[in-house]
Amino acid sequence: MLSGFSSTTVWLVGAAFMFALGYQKTGLGRRIALLLVRVLGKSTLRVGYATALADAILAPFTPSNTARRAGITFPIVSNLPALYDSRPNEPSARRFGGYIMWTTFAANCITSSLFMTACAPNFLATEFIRKIVHVDITYMQWMKGSLPFALPLLLTLPLLVYWLYPPQVKRSPEVSVWAGGELRKMGAISTNEIILTVLVIGAILLWVLGTSIIDPTLTALTGIGLMLVCGVVTWDDIAKNHAAWTTLTLLATLVTLADGLARSGFIKWFADFVAASVGGHSPTLILVMMVAVYYLSHYMFASLTAHTTAMMPMMLAAGMGIQGLPAPTLAMALALTTGIMGVITPYATGPGLAYYNSGYLPPADFWRLGTIFGLIFLATLLLIGVPLLVMGYAA
DSSP: OOGGGGOHHHHHHHHHHHHHHHHHHHSHHHHHHHHHHHHHTTBHHHHHHHHHHHHHHHGGGOOOHHIIIIIIIHHHHTTSGGGGTOOTTSGGGGTTHHHHHHHHHHHHHHHHHHOGGGSHHHHHHHHHHHHHTOOOOOHHHHHHHHHHHHHHHHHHHHHHHHHHSOOSOOBOHHHHHHHHHHHHHHOSOOHHHHHHHHHHHHHHHHHHHOTTTSOHHHHHHHHHHHHHHTTSSOHHHHHTOHHHHHHHHHHHHHHHHHHHHHHTTHHHHHHHHHHHHSTTSOHHHHHHHHHHHHHHGGGGOSOHHHHHHHHHHHHHHHHHTSTTOOHHHHHHHHHTHHHHGGGSSTTSSTTHHHHHTTSSSOHHHHHHHHHHHHHHHHHHIIIIIHHHHHHHHHO
């Protein structure tokens, strides 16, 4: 019953949440976002890039996309529209607020797929893959799979929103001035912020380059230990981090349940059943169809974790029963949809409701943009990401 707690992946999730606590307590996350807005905030398009880049910088160490998007980024971007007399629930919402709100929301969905450590369900997906397919996905392997399609999406997103949902205000020098004022209020960078920056950079380097030397979970736990020793956070802070402990317990339990599906023989039965139903189609076509079905089925879920728990074991089992379809390729392709599928509906991921209820994105606009960008994200994955995965595993 407690076997899930022996998973190093589960403890890596908890450790990453503790790193996110450091961002919040030291103020480093807010400082990074404000710095980018001050530098890039002289035009509306640049503000869009500033919020997207801020999320990308915070993402590797904030596995809760809710904490990153609703806790760090949203309080900053929600202060920007008023600088241009862009008011919620009024026609003026389109002046500036609608553009920046949708760009920030959609960028978070992309970064949640770009980095394995940017979204808690990513860890759950990799653990299901390890239990069912018997394949370990490393941080480097994830990056090789996500970069070809997610990085271009992130880099073009502010421009796409600028074209498809254009703001009425094109220049925004006041935003840069406001961000500079907020930075002055924060004062000089603190010692704890410097220490956390060093620890973060060191952990990233070890996660990407040092997995053959030190296990990623041990890297994260060592970072937390150094945070405690250096006084960046206290044990009381860690003990009261309810989100981290709740997530750790939830994931450990779900991992055990997934293992039970395999032990009971259900996975093998389901794989054989699906294999008999799809005979005659090419493996590549089946792969594309399965990824699309898995992605679009998220319309029926109000949680990325719930979707991963319910659908991932079944889809993996189905793929394993299809002759000629590389199970590792299917597993990686399914895992990479976890973050980007959050863009399709207001309820697709927790923090989406904060942006939906902001007053800057009318319900009709939110659903329309969710459909448009949901299809763009899926098409990019299927046309760029999946073919490269197929070639990579074939080699």
